[in-house]
Structure formats: C-alpha cells, structure tokens
Amino acid sequence: MIANASRTERADAHDIGDVAAYMTTLGQAARAAATQMRRASTSDKNRALLAMADHLARRRDEVLAANAADLVRGRETGLDTALLDRLALDEARFDAMIEGLHQVAGLPDPVGEIDGLRSRPSGIQVGQMRVPLGVIGIVYESRPNVTLEAASLCLKSGNACILRGGSEARDANAAIATCIREGLLEAGLPGAAVQVVATTDRAAVGHLISMPEYVDVIIPRGGKSLIERISREARVPVIKHLDGVCHVYVDATADFDKALAIAVNAKTQRYGTCNTMETLLLDAPVADTLLPKLAAAYAEHGVALRGCERTQAILGGIAAATEEDWHAEYLAPILAIRVVDGIEAAIEHIERYGSHHTDAIVTEHYGLARRFMAEVDSSSVMVNASTRFADGFEYGLGAEIGISTDKLHARGPVGLEGLTTRKYIVLGDGQVRQ
Amino acid sequence: MIANASRTERADAHDIGDVAAYMTTLGQAARAAATQMRRASTSDKNRALLAMADHLARRRDEVLAANAADLVRGRETGLDTALLDRLALDEARFDAMIEGLHQVAGLPDPVGEIDGLRSRPSGIQVGQMRVPLGVIGIVYESRPNVTLEAASLCLKSGNACILRGGSEARDANAAIATCIREGLLEAGLPGAAVQVVATTDRAAVGHLISMPEYVDVIIPRGGKSLIERISREARVPVIKHLDGVCHVYVDATADFDKALAIAVNAKTQRYGTCNTMETLLLDAPVADTLLPKLAAAYAEHGVALRGCERTQAILGGIAAATEEDWHAEYLAPILAIRVVDGIEAAIEHIERYGSHHTDAIVTEHYGLARRFMAEVDSSSVMVNASTRFADGFEYGLGAEIGISTDKLHARGPVGLEGLTTRKYIVLGDGQVRQ
Numbered sequence: 001m002i003a004n005a006s007r008t009e010r011a012d013a014h015d016i017g018d019v020a021a022y023m024t025t026l027g028q029a030a031r032a033a034a035t036q037m038r039r040a041s042t043s044d045k046n047r048a049l050l051a052m053a054d055h056l057a058r059r060r061d062e063v064l065a066a067n068a069a070d071l072v073r074g075r076e077t078g079l080d081t082a083l084l085d086r087l088a089l090d091e092a093r094f095d096a097m098i099e100g101l102h103q104v105a106g107l108p109d110p111v112g113e114i115d116g117l118r119s120r121p122s123g124i125q126v127g128q129m130r131v132p133l134g135v136i137g138i139v140y141e142s143r144p145n146v147t148l149e150a151a152s153l154c155l156k157s158g159n160a161c162i163l164r165g166g167s168e169a170r171d172a173n174a175a176i177a178t179c180i181r182e183g184l185l186e187a188g189l190p191g192a193a194v195q196v197v198a199t200t201d202r203a204a205v206g207h208l209i210s211m212p213e214y215v216d217v218i219i220p221r222g223g224k225s226l227i228e229r230i231s232r233e234a235r236v237p238v239i240k241h242l243d244g245v246c247h248v249y250v251d252a253t254a255d256f257d258k259a260l261a262i263a264v265n266a267k268t269q270r271y272g273t274c275n276t277m278e279t280l281l282l283d284a285p286v287a288d289t290l291l292p293k294l295a296a297a298y299a300e301h302g303v304a305l306r307g308c309e310r311t312q313a314i315l316g317g318i319a320a321a322t323e324e325d326w327h328a329e330y331l332a333p334i335l336a337i338r339v340v341d342g343i344e345a346a347i348e349h350i351e352r353y354g355s356h357h358t359d360a361i362v363t364e365h366y367g368l369a370r371r372f373m374a375e376v377d378s379s380s381v382m383v384n385a386s387t388r389f390a391d392g393f394e395y396g397l398g399a400e401i402g403i404s405t406d407k408l409h410a411r412g413p414v415g416l417e418g419l420t421t422r423k424y425i426v427l428g429d430g431q432v433r434q
Numbered sequence: 435m436i437a438n439a440s441r442t443e444r445a446d447a448h449d450i451g452d453v454a455a456y457m458t459t460l461g462q463a464a465r466a467a468a469t470q471m472r473r474a475s476t477s478d479k480n481r482a483l484l485a486m487a488d489h490l491a492r493r494r495d496e497v498l499a500a501n502a503a504d505l506v507r508g509r510e511t512g513l514d515t516a517l518l519d520r521l522a523l524d525e526a527r528f529d530a531m532i533e534g535l536h537q538v539a540g541l542p543d544p545v546g547e548i549d550g551l552r553s554r555p556s557g558i559q560v561g562q563m564r565v566p567l568g569v570i571g572i573v574y575e576s577r578p579n580v581t582l583e584a585a586s587l588c589l590k591s592g593n594a595c596i597l598r599g600g601s602e603a604r605d606a607n608a609a610i611a612t613c614i615r616e617g618l619l620e621a622g623l624p625g626a627a628v629q630v631v632a633t634t635d636r637a638a639v640g641h642l643i644s645m646p647e648y649v650d651v652i653i654p655r656g657g658k659s660l661i662e663r664i665s666r667e668a669r670v671p672v673i674k675h676l677d678g679v680c681h682v683y684v685d686a687t688a689d690f691d692k693a694l695a696i697a698v699n700a701k702t703q704r705y706g707t708c709n710t711m712e713t714l715l716l717d718a719p720v721a722d723t724l725l726p727k728l729a730a731a732y733a734e735h736g737v738a739l740r741g742c743e744r745t746q747a748i749l750g751g752i753a754a755a756t757e758e759d760w761h762a763e764y765l766a767p768i769l770a771i772r773v774v775d776g777i778e779a780a781i782e783h784i785e786r787y788g789s790h791h792t793d794a795i796v797t798e799h800y801g802l803a804r805r806f807m808a809e810v811d812s813s814s815v816m817v818n819a820s821t822r823f824a825d826g827f828e829y830g831l832g833a834e835i836g837i838s839t840d841k842l843h844a845r846g847p848v849g850l851e852g853l854t855t856r857k858y859i860v861l862g863d864g865q866v867r868q
Contacts, residue, residue, distance in 0.1 A: 035785065039809050112808065118830060124819050126829045129807065133841055216841055237671070237842045258864030265866035351469065360860075373563065373859050374546065375473050385558050385862030394867070395560045395858065396552060407567055407650055408671045409842040412858040424829065424846040425807050426794075428819030430692030432699035433828070 016199040023207035026162055027214025029192035030135045034160040036190050038132055042109040044187050045156055052152070052183030053101040056094075059179055064089060066171035067144060074168050087142045087168055097148050104152040107398040110416050111158040114425065123431045128422040132158035134216035136419065137208045138401075139164045139230060141222040144172035150219075151180050151194040153401050157419035160193045162215065164208055167200035174198065209234040219414075221402055239410055239418070241402045243329045244274030244357040246387045249346040249372070251363035252285040258384055259286070259362045263294055265386040266360070268301040272331045274403060275358050275380075275390040279326060279336040281346045284310070287339045291315055303333040310339035326353040343368050347375055354378065357405055358390040379405055379412035450633040457641035460596055461648025463626035464569045468594040470624050472566055476543040478621050479590055486586070486617030487535040490528075493613055498523060500605035501578060508602050521576045521602055531582050534833075538586040541832040544850050545592040548859065557865045562856040566592035568650035570853065571642045572835075573598045573664060575656040578606035584653075585614050585628040587835050591853035594627045596649065598642055601634035608632065643668040653848075655836055673844055673852070675836050677763045678708030678791040680821045683780040683806070685797035686719040692818055693720070693796045697728055699820040700794065702735040706765045708837060709792050709814075709824040713760060713770040715780045718744070721773045725749055737767045744773035760787040777802050781809055788812065791839055792824040813839055813846035 016022045056063065067089040074084055089097075110130050117127030136159050138150045147165055154161035165173045177196035184191050197204050209218050209230055218238045220230040231238050248266050250259045266277035282290060291314045298305060305311075306321040325336040326349070340346050343361075350359050360382035361372040369383045380390040390413065392400025397415030404410045410418035450456045490497065501523040508518055523531075544564050551561030570593050572584045581599055588595035599607045611630035618625050631638050643652050643664055652672045654664040665672050682700050684693045700711035716724060725748045732739060739745075740755040759770040760783070774780050777795075784793050794816035795806040803817045814824040824847065826834025831849030838844045844852035 035809075035811075038811065039805075120828065120830055122823065122828060124823055124828070129815075131808075131811070134811070237840075239842075255864065261864055261866050269867050362864075371473075374565075375469075377469075377472065377565070377568070378857065380858040380860060381563075382558075382860040383862060384864050385860045386866045388867035389556065389558055389860055389862075389865070390858070394554060394556060394558070396554055406671075407855045408673075411855055421841045421845055423812065424814040424824070426814060426816040426819045426823055428817060428823075430689065430695055430796075430818050431823070432695050432820045433703050433822035 016201065019199060019201050019203045020207055022199065023197075023204055023211065024214075026195050026197065027135070027211045030160040030162050030195060031214050033190040033192040034132070034134045037155075037158050037160050037193050040158060040189055042111075044189060045109065045158070046105040048155060048183045048187035048189050049101050049105040049152055050183075051186040052148075052180055053098045055179040055182040056098055056101070056148075056176070059175065060094060063172060063175040063179070064094065066175040067169075069171045070144075070169055079168060083142055083168065087144070089144060089172060093145060097145050100149060101152055104156050104399055107156060107416060109156065110420050115422070117427075122433070123428065125427040127425055129425045130417070130420045130422050133419055133421055134159060135214060136161045137164070137215045137218045137236070138162070139205055139208065139218065139220045139222070139226070140166065141226070142166040142168045144169040144176060146221060147173050147176045147196060148180070149399075150401065153399055153416060153419060155184075155193060157416045159419055160190075162195050162197060162208060164197040164205055170200055205230070206233065209236055209238075212236050219402060237409075239402070239404050239414060240406055241274070242405050243355040244276070244403075245279065245327065245329050245353065245355040246275055246277050246357055246390075247279050247281055247346075247350050247354055247359045248277050248387060249281040249340075249343070249350070249359070249361045250283060250286055250290065251343060251361060251365060251368055252283040253365040253368070254283075254286060254362040255364055256290065259290060260293055260297065262360065262362055262384070262386050264297045264301070266388055267298070267303060267335050268333070269386070269388050271333055273388070274329075275387050276331070277335070277387050278328060278330055279338065279349075279353070281349055282311075282337065282339050283343075283346070284339055284341050287311070287314055291337075298335065301333065303335050306334065306336045308338040311337045314339075329355070343371060347372070350376055350378070355405060357403070358382065358387045360385060360387050379403065450635065453633060453635050453637045454641055456633065457631075457638055457645065458648075460629050460631065461569070461645045464594040464596050464629060465648050467624040467626040468566070468568045471589075471592050471594050471627050474592060474623055476545075478623060479543065479592070480539040482589060482617045482621035482623050483535050483539040483586055484617075485620040486582075486614055487532045489613040489616040490532055490535070490582075490610070493609065494528060497606060497609040497613070498528065500609040501603075503605045504578075504603055513602060517576055517602065521578070523578055523606060527579060531579050534583060535586055538590050538833055541590060541850060543590065544854050549856070551861075556867070557862065559861040561859055563859045564851070564854045564856050567853055567855055568593060569648060570595045571598070571649045571652045571670070572596070573639055573642065573652065573654045573656070573660070574600065575660065576600040576602045578603040578610060580655060581607050581610045581630060582614070583833075584835065587833055587850060587853060589618075589627060591850045593853055594624075596629050596631060596642060598631040598639055604634060639664070640667065643670055643672075646670050653836060671843075673836070673838050673848060674840055675708070676839050677789040678710070678837075679713065679761065679763050679787065679789040680709055680711050680791055680824075681713050681715055681780075681784050681788055681793045682711050682821060683715040683774075683777070683784070683793070683795045684717060684720055684724065685777060685795060685799060685802055686717040687799040687802070688717075688720060688796040689798055690724065693724060694727055694731065696794065696796055696818070696820050698731045698735070700822055701732070701737060701769050702767070703820070703822045705767055707822070708763075709821050710765070711769070711821050712762060712764055713772065713783075713787070715783055716745075716771065716773050717777075717780070718773050718775050721745070721748055725771075732769065735767065737769050740768065740770050742772040745771045748773075763789070777805060781806070784810055784812070789839060791837070792816065792821045794819060794821050813837065
C-alpha cells in the first residue's frame with residue numbers, strides 16, 4: 001500500500017540497495033520468463049498450480065507463522081481493525097487458498113484458442129489466436145491471499161507477473177512466494193514467471209509502472225487513491241477499477257415483489273462491495289406504494305435513507321439527499337433514493353452521477369428493458385436482477401482478478417480471458433499480394 | 435501535423451480565441467452527441483453515410499477548389515513533394531471517397547450484437563453486448579480523405595468523433611466537414627457527432643488528448659514522432675501504431691517457389707507500407723541455393739541488399755548489415771538479410787529486433803508452422819503468405835482505421851469492431867444473490 005509503505009520501511013528485512021536496478025532486474029527476468037511461459041503447455045501450467053497447492057499444504061505452519069509475525073508488527077504499528085482483518089490468514093482462508101489453486105487448474109486454458117478462421121478471396125485463411133499479454137504487474141494492498149490468486153491466474157493465462165503486495169503482509173507474502181516458486185520449478189517452468197517484489201520501498205511501485213519495455217500491463221487492486229495515483233503516473237497500460245456507484249431503477253410496470261426483493265438484496269446483501277446499489281431510482285407511479293414497504297425492509301436491516309424531496313414527502317422523517325449523495329459510493333448501510341419521471345430521467349441520472357459500473361432496471365415492459373440495455377453505458381447492465389451478481393464467479397468466468405470500469409480491452413469482471421489478447425494468424429500456401 | 439502546425443498558424447483563417455475553452459466546447463458537444471449516437475439505428479446511420487456521399491458529389495467543385503487552395507498554400511510554404519502528393523485530391527481520389535461511404539454503409543453494424551448469452555446456476559442469463567466506445571479523437575496528417583474515412587467509421591460504429599487533421603489540408607477539411615454535417619442532419623443525427631477542429635493552433639492537440647471526461651480514446655495516424663508524442667502526453671487511452679519492422683523467415687523445409695514468391699512480394703509489392711518486409715531471415719541449409727535467385731530478383735526491382743557475414747560470403751559484393759539495419763524500418767527499396775541456424779535463432783531475432791507488427795514463416799514443416807504461430811508475439815503471424823496481407827481489407831474487416839501494435843484492446847488491423855467495446859448484460863426474472 002503506497003500510502004503506508006514508509007511507515008514500515010525501517011522494519012524492512014530485505015536490503016535491496018538500488019531499487020531502480022533491482023526492479024530492472026525483475027523486469028528483465030520477467031520478460032525472459034514470459035517468452036517461456038508463452039509456449040508452456042496446459043498440463044505443465046496445471047502441474048505447477050497443483051504443486052503449489054502441495055507445497056502450500058506442506059508449509060502451512062510456516063506460512064501461518066509468517067502471517068502471525070505480520071499481524072504482531074501490524075498491531076505494533078497501529079494498523080486499524082479492518083486492515084488487520086484483511087491481513088489475517090486463518091485456517092479457513094488458508095484452505096480457501098489451496099482450494100483456489102485446484103479451481104484455477106480446473107479452468108479451461110484460454111491460450112491458443114483460434115476464432116473465426118475464414119477463407120478470403122485471395123486464398124489465405126485469417127483468424128485470431130488468443131495469446132498471453134506477456135508481463136503483468138499487480139499492485140495490491142494488505143490481503144496475502146491475493147498473492148496466490150494473482151499468481152495463479154497470471155500463470156494459467158500464460159503470463160509472467162511481478163507482484164507488489166502491501167508491506168504489512170511482507171512475511172506471509174515471502175512465505176507464499178517460496179511455495180509458488182517451488183511449484184513452478186517442479187513443473188519445469190521458470191521461477192521468474194512469478195516474482196514477488198522483495199522490498200517495501202515505495203519507490204518500487206514507481207519503477208514497476210514505468211517500465212513499458214518489461215511490463216505490458218499494470219493491474220492495481222486496492223483503494224481508489226492507490227488506483228488513481230497509479231493510473232495518473234503509469235507509463236504502461238492500466239486495467240483499473242474505480243468506483244461502483246450502482247443504481248437500481250424501478251419502472252412503473254415493475255413486478256412489485258421482484259422490485260422489493262432486488263432493491264433490498266442489491267443494497268443489503270453486502271455493504272462494502274463495489275456492486276452494491278448506492279442509489280435507488282423509482283418511477284413516480286410506483287413510489288407511493290413501494291416506498292413504505294421498502295422503508296420498512298431497509299429499517300429491519302438498519303439502512304439509513306436519504307431521499308429527494310418527493311421521497312421525503314412520501315416517507316417523512318428521512319434525511320434530505322444532497323448533490324453529494326448522488327455521487328456517493330457509501331460502501332455502508334446508507335442509501336440515496338430519488339423519485340424520477342420515467343426511464344429518460346432515470347438514464348440521465350445514471351449517466352450524470354453513475355460510475356459506469358453496474359446498473360439495473362426492474363420492469364416488465366419489453367421495450368423499456370431493451371432501451372435500458374442499449375443506452376446505459378455501464379460495464380454491466382441488468383434487467384430484473386440484483387446488481388450484486390456483477391462478479392466473475394456469478395458470470396461463469398471461473399475466477400476474477402478484478403472488475404474493470406475501463407472501456408478498452410476488458411470491461412466488467414476480468415477473468416483469465418482478460419489476461420490474454422488476440423493476434424491475427426494467416427495461413428497460406430504461398431499466396432502473395434497482387 | 436504537430437511539427438508543422440506553427441508554420442501555417444499565421445495563415446489560419448479561423449480565429450478561435452481561447453483554444454482551451456474551444457476544445458472544451460467541442461468535448462462537451464461530442465459527449466452529448468455520443469449519448470444520442472449510442473441509440474442511433476443502423477438505418478439512420480446508413481442514411482447519413484449515403485446523404486454525405488450525395489452532398490459530397492453535389493459540392494465536388496467546391497471541395498476540389500478548397501483542396502487547390504491548400505495546394506497553393508502548401509507550395510508557397512515549401513511543403514515537400516511527398517506531402518503535396520498526399521494532400522492532393524484528384525478526380526480518382528474524390529470518387530474513391532464517395533465509393534468509400536457507400537462501402538461503409540454496406541458493412542454490418544457491430545453495435546448491439548450479443549455474444550455468448552448463457553444461463554447460470556443462479557438463474558440469470560449472462561452475455562456480452564457490443565457497444566460504441568463513446569467519443570473518439572483522431573489526430574492525423576495531410577491527407578484530407580482521412581477526414582471522411584475516419585468520420586464514416588466512427589459514425590457507423592455509433593461513436594461521436596473529434597477530428598484534428600493537418601493544417602496543410604485546412605480548406606479541404608472544412609469543405610468536407612460541411613458535407614458530413616449536412617449528411618448527419620439530413621438523417622436526423624446530431625451534427626456534433628462529427629466535429630472537425632477548426633483551428634490549426636497546435637495547442638488544440640494537447641487539449642484533445644487531455645480530456646478524459648469528454649474523449650474515450652485517441653487514435654493518432656501519422657509519422658512515428660507524432661504517435662510517440664501523443665502516446666507520451668495523452669491522458670486518454672491511445673490506440674497506436676508504431677513501426678512495422680516485419681520479417682520473413684524461410685525454413686529449411688520451405689517450398690523453393692513459395693519462398694521466392696513471398697520474399698520478393700513482401701519486399702517489393704510496395705515499399706512505403708508498414709507491412710512491408712524489412713529483414714529476411716534464411717535458415718542456413720537453404721541460403722546457398724536461395725540467395726543467388728533472390729539476389730537476382732531483387733536486383734531486377736532495384737532493391738539494395740545488406741547482409742550478415744554469411745550472406746556476404748554467399749552473395750559477395752553486398753554491403754554489410756550493421757546492428758542498426760536489424761532495427762531499421764526502411765520504407766524503401768533496401769533489405770537486410772541474415773542467415774540463421776534454425777527456428778529458435780529466427781524467433782530470437784524477431785523477438786529482439788522486430789516491432790511485433792507482422793512476421794511470416796515459409797515452411798512445409800507442420801510442427802514448425804505451429805511453433806512459429808504460437809511463439810512469435812506479433813499482431814499478425816503468417817505461414818506461407820506475404821506480410822503485405824496484413825491489412826483490414828485483406829482480412830475481411832471491410833474497412834480499416836489503422837493497424838494497432840498495442841497488445842490491449844485492438845491488435846492488428848482495426849476495423850469497426852475495434853471502435854466498439856463489449857459490456858455485460860444480465861437478464862433475470864427477479865433473481866437476487868444468496
């Protein structure tokens with residue numbers, strides 16, 4: 001975590017010396033490993049993943065002890081409870097890490113897939129082959145299990161990666177890195193296919209995001225300020241995930257029960273996730289009947305409501321929503337509610353205040369459903385479903401490295417495919433251009 | 435053209451005043467137009483394209499007169515012959531512009547296409563819908579026909595665009611912009627869907643590439659220095675096309691006639707294009723027999739050869755290739771030749787010196803063909819075909835806005851699809867997440 005790195009720098013066990021030279025060394029090794037990984041067979045990659053799981057199981061006590069040391073240091077340096085919770089590896093999280101490796105091994109390998117091979121009038125056949133991106137740099141914060149998750153997804157998609165975890169998780173990350181390396185070598189793959197940056201010097205991130213010759217893409221995972229800083233300073237393309245200001249719009253033709261279930265689930269199923277609804281938009285004709293029922297349901301969950309004037313008039317006794325509320329990603333049991341006049345106004349609100357992450361309409365009107373899908377410019381657009389479904393696992397990607405709010409390359413949940421690209425292949429029999 | 439803008443600035447007929455404010459105005463108008471374009475029907479977009487063609491035909495004399503004025507000014511300001519040639523619109527080029535509009539109208543509309551709609555265990559259906567990128571900024575140099583090409587492709591793919599052409603083509607671009615606007619309005623589409631920047635002040639480009647709130651992607655078309663500068667300074671994603679240092683590798687098992695035909699065609703069919711071969715790699719066993727035949731063929735075309743020591747030993751009397759030659763994009767009747775020992779050395783050479791644009795192998799060996807395809811990390815990889823085929827029309831894209839040497843988003847020739855992105859759509863019947 002960039003902002004916190006300095007506070008643990010003095011505790012850094014690894015004396016790297018010249019950070020720029022060190023990062024260049026990692027970059028060169030990663031580039032060389034990427035060339036080997038590009039040609040790695042699916043079975044070798046799966047063998048490495050399963051070997052990592054074995055080594056992790058074998059070194060369970062060691063990894064947990066390293067994590068315990070991180071936690072002690074974290075308490076000493078005054079990390080807050082939420083951060084300490086993300087940092088902690090209990091038995092269940094440890095088992096989930098091992099299980100995750102087995103799951104990634106079981107996923108289909110996207111590399112080498114050829115699409116749309118078609119014959120052209122010239123006699124050549126043209127298609128597109130899915131290939132690894134090359135070297136992926138991942139910058140993340142406290143959770144040590146991300147080290148394994150990121151490594152396994154980059155490996156399965158045939159990429160080399162350089163992982164820069166939070167300094168808080170230093171010891172656990174180093175122990176996990178050992179297991180990863182053992183797994184790679186056991187399968188005959190280059191150890192440098194996964195490199196964990198062994199310095200907590202914050203300058204390391206600056207170098208990592210400025211080496212286009214060695215790094216093809218950067219994926220930051222963490223808070224908004226980390227992602228914004230990396231996006232601003234990177235000289236390498238960034239697959240990024242900013243806010244999730246998600247909306248549910250309930251149209252006048254909506255089924256009452258579906259609307260109630262979706263509006264409650266989208267807000268209350270989990271508060272801290274990016275696909276949680278932050279603003280509820282209600283078409284005027286349904287507001288009178290739906291709002292009291294919704295208010296009762298939200299009250300049961302302890303959700304505080306902030307409404308527009310029309311919402312306040314119907315419900316009474318709730319806080320006024322300000323301009324700031326329409327922009328807010330609360331990540332908390334707070335909900336902004338606005339009564340609007342029809343789909344046009346709803347789409348305008350979403351366009352103006354939303355973050356193009358996930359937005360849903362609840363309607364039984366065929367034409368409005370189609371219109372909402374076509375016109376709402378978000379990475380996920382839903383009809384009669386909870387925004388909470390915007391997730392790589394729920395979408396069937398098998399895994400998720402993050403959710404992209406970018407428009408280029410990967411948009412929405414990013415799985416193995418998002419870590420690959422497609423090149424053209426041309427098959428001929430001696431054709432030349434006339 | 436950034437580098438040359440200042441020299442014609444004083445001749446600028448349009449007094450824009452505050453360039454930053456002007457570009458912001460264009461950006462806001464484009465963003466609003468993009469919202470309308472996103473919902474434009476295929477038939478409205480096609481009607482606009484055909485109306486543009488009609489208006490262009492009607493205003494033929496006017497556009498040609500404007501181009502003549504550009505040419506007079508160009509000669510006065512000392513533009514070189516190559517630049518003047520690119521600038522000139524003769525009758526044939528004018529007809530091609532009109533024909534191009536008809537062709538784009540005939541292409542399938544990629545917008546709205548839904549892929550892979552699948553049911554998930556939760557009961558939701560998940561798929562991906564192809565949608566416009568939004569606002570595309572295009573920066574290009576002297577050719578006025580690019581104005582129409584870029585506008586037609588952005589329009590058909592449902593995007594709004596801001597076009598910044600070369601100051602040399604100022605008058606023709608303005609006349610063409612009038613026809614474009616007439617066509618848009620006639621089809622009921624917003625005039626701001628295509629805006630041609632009406633100032634030659636070089637600061638306009640700086641603003642255009644720094645407005646992520648109004649511009650979703652920048653496509654620079656032009657010389658390497660223009661593209662490098664824009665890539666370096668842009669705060670918006672760039673779809674870029676840098677060098678084409680393309681290779682043909684002739685393997686020992688290659689069919690002699692195919693090798694000869696491809697090696698000659700890839701170099702001599704056109705010299706100034708990015709998919710022209712710049713370095714020929716020959717597997718040692720074929721060098722002795724193939725090189726003299728090749729040398730004779732190249733001599734007929736007036737191609738100057740520069741060879742490695744082994745090539746020099748076989749041919750005699752040709753210049754030595756230096757380290758610089760292996761990196762060179764000649765765009766001229768010059769060819770570097772190197773004798774290598776097998777595919778491993780060939781791939782290493784391509785990896786080290788190539789530009790990841792287009793590379794071909796000539797071979798009859800099945801396993802080597804597969805290996806070359808899998809391991810060469812270029813936007814187009816070919817077996818037994820001339821590198822000159824790397825082109826949107828030859829690939830069947832129907833049109834081409836450029837060839838991307840980036841790995842993310844679009845790689846290789848970029849057609850209508852490359853100007854779109856895919857968002858997830860979720861169809862449910864009231865599903866909520868458990």
